[in-house]
């Protein structure tokens with residue numbers, strides 16, 4: 001066997017490969033340029049078109065585009081009426097924004113543990129964490145795989161909780177044949193560049209409820225209204241408006257909307273290529289006892305955003321850090337998703353302690369995110385598999 005690159009050997013590939021990246025083509029650029037040459041560049045007709053497209057794609061009745069996935073989660077929590085001292089249940093195996101949205105409202109994030117095989121929030125653990133203060137569940141479709149929506153919806157309706165699906169990873173995913181976006185009370189998407197489709201930065205909230213939709217629109221734009229039926233004073237003159245709550249400027253520009261709209265046209269292509277890559281990885285890695293692949297529930301037809309490989313450290317003479325560094329030395333620029341949210345110093349300063357969610361904590365110790373993006377070639381995928389095999393051969397007991 002070759003020496004590991006980290007020990008002065010030849011790396012599996014000469015050029016580095018990143019864990020994720022956007023795919024922008026000339027069509028995307030032309031659509032953005034068209035809007036930049038038009039008189040209206042902020043939130044205008046292109047956003048309205050995009051909202052229509054998102055509804056058509058997901059089957060949701062209403063869509064509200066916003067400036068980021070974080071903004072989407074924040075206004076979803078506001079629309080759900082989350083306030084000071086309320087509790088919001090979420091997973092620790094996520095990006096901090098899934099929990100920060102509760103803090104923004106003065107509420108307390110409560111962490112439920114994950115299923116150790118699918119890595120998604122466990123419905124049983126949600127049940128255990130419900131108290132009289134619980135108002136909502138933020139269920140994250142981690143890596144793009146849909147959470148157990150039927151079970152979680154049932155728990156929410158039994159306990160009068162709002163279900164906010166954090167589908168930042170999951171555009172294109174279906175649950176029991178229905179696209180994610182039309183199932184929870186509100187579904188939040190992120191369109192950051194490493195996601196399957198991008199607006200540069202951007203997000204959206206989808207819902208079937210007119211009442212929630214009206215609130216989302218208000219919170220997106222300062223909670224200022226020109227609709228007389230929403231006003232308090234209803235002054236009759238033209239151009240009169242009222243601020244009726246505390247809102248934000250979370251609007252998306254029309255040139256970002258044009259980019260996302262053009263990207264969405266390629267979603268079927270992006271989705272099927274991601275599925276092909278995941279299949280190649282799963283086939284290769286399921287034959288290696290020193291690693292475990294993420295289990296997929298049959299209800300989820302997943303467009304995977306990130307590929308997580310679990311290293312069974314008991315069978316290896318290396319720490320996760322050493323494996324991570326060895327892969328980087330092979331020019332595989334892997335990553336780790338995620339540090340459990342409550343490990344972050346800010347959460348520790350709020351009084352969260354380690355040990356809350358044992359399944360999430362032990363998963364975190366052993367995972368590495370491998371490259372996954374639309375424009376990866378089969379040769380790239382083969383290189384990643386070869387690098388993982390090489391590192392495992394070197395470190396196996």
Ligand SMILES: Cc1ncc(COP(=O)(O)O)c(C=O)c1O
Nearest residue numbers: 068069070095097168190191192
């Ligand atoms: C699960 C999850 N939720 C929310 C967000 C926040 O999205 P954004 O970066 O668009 O604000 C992210 C971003 O990566 C995410 O991964």
